[in-house]
Amino acid sequence: MQDLNWEQLYSILESRLQQPGTGRVTGTGWLKKHGEERAMTAKVTVEDVERVAELAHLELTPEETPRMLHDLNAILDYVAELSELDTSGVEPLAQVAELLNAGGAIELRGDAVKPSLDRAVVMGQAPETDEAFFKVPKVIER
Amino acid sequence: MSSEEKIADTFVEKPRSLEELRADLTSGRTKATDLAHSYYDRIARVNPQLNVYLSLTKERALAQAERVDALAAKGDPLPPLAGVPVGIKDVLVMRGAPATAGSKILQGYLPPYDATVVAKLDAAGAVLLGKLNCDEFAMGSSNENSAYGPVRNPVDTGRVPGGSSGGSAAAVAANMAVATLGTDTGGSIRQPASFCGVVGVLPTYGRVSRYGLIAFASSLDRVGPLAANVRDAATMLRVIAGHDVNDATSSAAPVPDFAAESDKPVEGLRLGVPAEYFGEGLDEEVRSAIEAGIAALKSAGCSVKPISLPHTKYAIPTYYLVATAEASANLARFDGVRYGYRSKASESLSALYSHSRDEGFGAEVKRRIFLGTYALSAGYYDAYYLKAQQVRRLLAEEYLRAFADVDAIVTPTSPIPAFKLGEKTGDPLAMYLADIYTVTASLAGICGVTVPCGVTGAGLPVGMQVLAAHLREGTAFRVARAVEAAQP
Numbered sequence: 001m002q003d004l005n006w007e008q009l010y011s012i013l014e015s016r017l018q019q020p021g022t023g024r025v026t027g028t029g030w031l032k033k034h035g036e037e038r039a040m041t042a043k044v045t046v047e048d049v050e051r052v053a054e055l056a057h058l059e060l061t062p063e064e065t066p067r068m069l070h071d072l073n074a075i076l077d078y079v080a081e082l083s084e085l086d087t088s089g090v091e092p093l094a095q096v097a098e099l100l101n102a103g104g105a106i107e108l109r110g111d112a113v114k115p116s117l118d119r120a121v122v123m124g125q126a127p128e129t130d131e132a133f134f135k136v137p138k139v140i141e142r
Numbered sequence: 143m144s145s146e147e148k149i150a151d152t153f154v155e156k157p158r159s160l161e162e163l164r165a166d167l168t169s170g171r172t173k174a175t176d177l178a179h180s181y182y183d184r185i186a187r188v189n190p191q192l193n194v195y196l197s198l199t200k201e202r203a204l205a206q207a208e209r210v211d212a213l214a215a216k217g218d219p220l221p222p223l224a225g226v227p228v229g230i231k232d233v234l235v236m237r238g239a240p241a242t243a244g245s246k247i248l249q250g251y252l253p254p255y256d257a258t259v260v261a262k263l264d265a266a267g268a269v270l271l272g273k274l275n276c277d278e279f280a281m282g283s284s285n286e287n288s289a290y291g292p293v294r295n296p297v298d299t300g301r302v303p304g305g306s307s308g309g310s311a312a313a314v315a316a317n318m319a320v321a322t323l324g325t326d327t328g329g330s331i332r333q334p335a336s337f338c339g340v341v342g343v344l345p346t347y348g349r350v351s352r353y354g355l356i357a358f359a360s361s362l363d364r365v366g367p368l369a370a371n372v373r374d375a376a377t378m379l380r381v382i383a384g385h386d387v388n389d390a391t392s393s394a395a396p397v398p399d400f401a402a403e404s405d406k407p408v409e410g411l412r413l414g415v416p417a418e419y420f421g422e423g424l425d426e427e428v429r430s431a432i433e434a435g436i437a438a439l440k441s442a443g444c445s446v447k448p449i450s451l452p453h454t455k456y457a458i459p460t461y462y463l464v465a466t467a468e469a470s471a472n473l474a475r476f477d478g479v480r481y482g483y484r485s486k487a488s489e490s491l492s493a494l495y496s497h498s499r500d501e502g503f504g505a506e507v508k509r510r511i512f513l514g515t516y517a518l519s520a521g522y523y524d525a526y527y528l529k530a531q532q533v534r535r536l537l538a539e540e541y542l543r544a545f546a547d548v549d550a551i552v553t554p555t556s557p558i559p560a561f562k563l564g565e566k567t568g569d570p571l572a573m574y575l576a577d578i579y580t581v582t583a584s585l586a587g588i589c590g591v592t593v594p595c596g597v598t599g600a601g602l603p604v605g606m607q608v609l610a611a612h613l614r615e616g617t618a619f620r621v622a623r624a625v626e627a628a629q630p
Contacts, residue, residue: 044516068509082459082529092531099612100613137491137493
């Protein structure tokens with residue numbers, strides 16, 4: 001059975017989710033419509049892992065990469081279940097506070113200067129400083 | 143009695159109640175400094191085998207104990223937790239004491255301030271013994287992800303204590319503290335409390351300030367107490383709860399006297415038992431123990447009815463998307479620049495970041511950062527993260543509907559009792575499945591208490607989870623007290 005190209009898969013999924021009144025989006029349902037008969041699974045590729053590693057400022061050794069690939073694929077298969085649910089018109093719930101407070105407003109403090117942490121103590125925790133700044137390797141080569 | 147059973151008995155020891163300790167300290171029968179020393183002696187004896195404490199804060203603890211003794215000697219009224227030995231999970235900061243978050247990346251880091259919950263315990267007279275081992279950055283269900291070695295379950299040292307607050311639960315179970323603070327993002331107080339046979343509290347999101355908590359997932363993280371009995375856990379919660387200007391997500395709701403609430407009888411309370419929690423995968427001995435607990439609640443005058451929470455199964459994928467996405471953002475600050483571990487000899491700033499993080503973070507943390515970064519990256523945000531937040535609302539609404547009909551929902555805290563060290567770490571999905579009973583409540587923001595409810599044939603503790611609507615911890619405590627009263 002031919003693997004779906006993940007880019008192609010995602011663009012199909014994106015256009016489906018954005019259509020109003022899509023109704024139930026099931027994995028096999030719309031894939032059958034597009035002439036494929038297998039459950040939707042986005043497969044993570046080595047290129048994806050490398051791109052994410054760059055974004056996350058993490059480095060994987062060649063030994064670690066296959067394990068990460070396997071783990072991410074296993075988890076993403078599990079996660080594809082969410083596509084079973086019809087969430088058209090459902091507002092995302094990012095902050096539970098709105099369920100607690102009628103009106104849901106989070107109280108912000110006034111914009112007034114208050115004492116903060118002792119600078120010397122904070123700088124003292126850093127691996128390398130000149131006491132005024134945190135020191136790091138050169139960013140720009142002259 | 144076999145030699146293994148004898149060893150287990152050596153570690154399991156029930157702390158005295160807060161009420162007893164208070165009476166002794168007030169009367170002068172016990173001195174806070176002697177009490178503190180006796181706890182440090184016990185820690186010295188058993189910590190090598192259990193690996194519960196990562197660091198001790200003796201100077202601060204003894205200074206506090208001396209202050210309490212001075213108050214008691216003068217006959218002055220003692221603050222609510224005067225002299226009480228308490229352990230603090232190592233994701234909460236105490237000024238000048240190590241805060242590793244169970245990670246190498248914060249090795250050597252000494253926070254310049256106290257977490258609000260630490261300051262509140264201090265003001266209440268508590269004697270803060272030290273920092274408790276936990277899964278790295280609170281990510282894990284077994285305390286096997288700590289960079290400083292696993293914690294062992296005092297009930298059976300070949301088994302895990304649960305996680306991520308494994309140290310917090312084990313400390314109470316082994317009487318290495320009278321009570322502890324843990325944190326719960328997806329079950330990390332409730333599950334270890336259940337595995338170790340102690341009481342654990344999941345306060346409503348926003349009930350307790352997160353200022354000074356090293357963040358994992360900001361919309362899910364909660365700080366909560368663990369203790370040897372329900373009333374003490376309720377007393378602890380009252381001390382640490384309350385609005386905090388330093389935490390914009392903390393609730394301004396008034397803090398009731400939770401211990402007094404827990405004293406109220408349960409007659410007439412309506413309990414819901416969700417069908418989805420009692421199906422395949424639930425260990426038979428756990429099922430029996432929970433059913434016995436429910437029968438006891440019926441005898442105490444509760445009405446019990448079956449309910450359905452059909453979206454339960456979607457909670458895990460939702461949780462892992464929301465939690466990992468937020469974690470990837472929260473852990474971006476650990477880059478070797480301002481604090482913690484910095485990799486040697488990096489040729490560029492970019493290499494400094496990746497080497498420091500790669501060398502400093504453990505495998506599970508990296509995995510979650512990866513998934514979270516992937517879920518938030520351009521092209522995936524809508525399909526993964528946003529979708530998860532939509533499902534989150536469906537889950538929360540399902541609970542709200544349920545709480546219109548029942549006062550509390552009772553479930554097992556974990557589908558299985560404590561497993562052996564090393565047993566589950568090969569398969570991340572197996573570990574994730576063990577979270578299903580706990581993550582839905584985490585996502586919905588509601589509160590709950592886990593209370594010991596029997597043991598398996600092998601003597602492993604079973605916990606019952608009592609869930610209540612937002613800000614209704616009092617109801618959860620009441621029901622938990624009734625379960626506790628029914629235990630032999």
